[in-house]
Amino acid sequence: MGHEKQQPGQVLASYGSHALVRLADGKARECSIKGKRLRPVAGDRVQVVLGHKDEAVLSEILPRQSELAKQSGGGRRKQVLAANLDLLVVMIAPEPAPEPGIVDRYLAAAEALGLDAAVVFNKEELAPDGPPDWLSEFRALGYPVFTVSAARGDGLSSLTAHLARHTAALVGQSGVGKSTLLNALLGESVARTAAISEKHGEGRHTTTTAYLHDLPSGAGGIIDSPGVRDFHLWPIAPESVAGLFREIRETSVGCRFNDCQHDAEPGCAVRASVESGEISARRYRSYLRLREQMRQLKERNPDLL
Numbered sequence: 001m002g003h004e005k006q007q008p009g010q011v012l013a014s015y016g017s018h019a020l021v022r023l024a025d026g027k028a029r030e031c032s033i034k035g036k037r038l039r040p041v042a043g044d045r046v047q048v049v050l051g052h053k054d055e056a057v058l059s060e061i062l063p064r065q066s067e068l069a070k071q072s073g074g075g076r077r078k079q080v081l082a083a084n085l086d087l088l089v090v091m092i093a094p095e096p097a098p099e100p101g102i103v104d105r106y107l108a109a110a111e112a113l114g115l116d117a118a119v120v121f122n123k124e125e126l127a128p129d130g131p132p133d134w135l136s137e138f139r140a141l142g143y144p145v146f147t148v149s150a151a152r153g154d155g156l157s158s159l160t161a162h163l164a165r166h167t168a169a170l171v172g173q174s175g176v177g178k179s180t181l182l183n184a185l186l187g188e189s190v191a192r193t194a195a196i197s198e199k200h201g202e203g204r205h206t207t208t209t210a211y212l213h214d215l216p217s218g219a220g221g222i223i224d225s226p227g228v229r230d231f232h233l234w235p236i237a238p239e240s241v242a243g244l245f246r247e248i249r250e251t252s253v254g255c256r257f258n259d260c261q262h263d264a265e266p267g268c269a270v271r272a273s274v275e276s277g278e279i280s281a282r283r284y285r286s287y288l289r290l291r292e293q294m295r296q297l298k299e300r301n302p303d304l305l
């Protein structure tokens with residue numbers, strides 16, 4: 001007993017009864033998980049007890065700063081996919097045809113989770129006239145926007161510099177180039193993931209479990225899995241949607257009513273800003289649409305929200 005040492009670490013991947021943990025000394029160690037109630041996920045900060053005989057036991061999960069979760073059980077249960085992210089990277093490309101409303105939704109999800117967000121416009125070489133005009137709206141709101149070609153390796157250095165301070169998740173429609181970008185950013189470490197999972201005979205988990213990839217620069221990482229990729233906004237109360245649009249949240253202090261929904265209320269500062277062009281009419285319509293979707297969701301599942 002006297003030989004046991006405790007070390008802090010961060011979970012790279014979790015496979016049910018085992019987890020791969022990056023320990024404070026920088027080494028990745030396979031750990032067994034103490035008890036059945038501990039359910040670590042990629043990104044979790046944990047304590048690991050190192051026994052003599054080379055055994056390592058994940059004994060404690062430290063409080064999470066953030067959680068990325070998906071709904072299961074018809075929306076009643078949440079399944080945590082990853083922890084301690086601080087950045088959502090929303091990816092779009094000329095193909096598949098980009099929809100600004102999808103970006104709005106992801107940015108709203110980031111706001112709801114308390115994450116920073118950035119937008120990446122990939123496959124820039126397929127857009128000789130440059131990125132769509134509406135992309136500048138996001139930049140004006142303070143979201144960093146990066147224009148890259150993952151396939152050619154263009155524009156990656158400023159994105160890499162931004163990622164270096166973060167633990168990020170990459171989201172966006174199928175086919176925008178998430179895998180391609182991940183490969184470009186990480187190089188061989190993606191291949192290494194598969195090898196590790198293979199070794200433990202848990203190949204079937206490679207497609208489902210989230211993995212925290214360290215960036216080669218040493219600081220920061222990217223958490224990826226199919227579940228993380230098609231993560232979407234958790235159902236939220238319709239009246240909370242306005243707070244997830246930065247410009248609406250900030251402008252709403254000038255509304256006559258505290259609980260203004262910026263719809264038909266008199267004295268609405270948000271609508272006035274839309275009319276004067278200060279707030280993008282497109283973003284405003286996107287807000288109304290998202291609020292309406294949440295309202296309908298609530299109507300269909302009253303106990304969900």
Ligand SMILES: Nc1nc2c(ncn2[C@@H]2O[C@H](COP(=O)(O)OP(=O)(O)OP(=O)(O)O)[C@@H](O)[C@H]2O)c(=O)[nH]1
Binds near residue numbers: 123124177178181
């Ligand atoms: N022209 C061009 N094609 C690219 C670029 N990046 C990715 N692609 C291509 O776009 C297609 C989709 O890329 P993926 O990386 O598989 O896209 P994904 O977002 O990971 O897709 P899912 O796994 O379905 O979510 C592939 O044929 C890539 O080769 C790029 O910068 N330029």
Ligand SMILES: [Zn+2]
Binds near residue numbers: 262265268
């Ligand atoms: Zn208002």
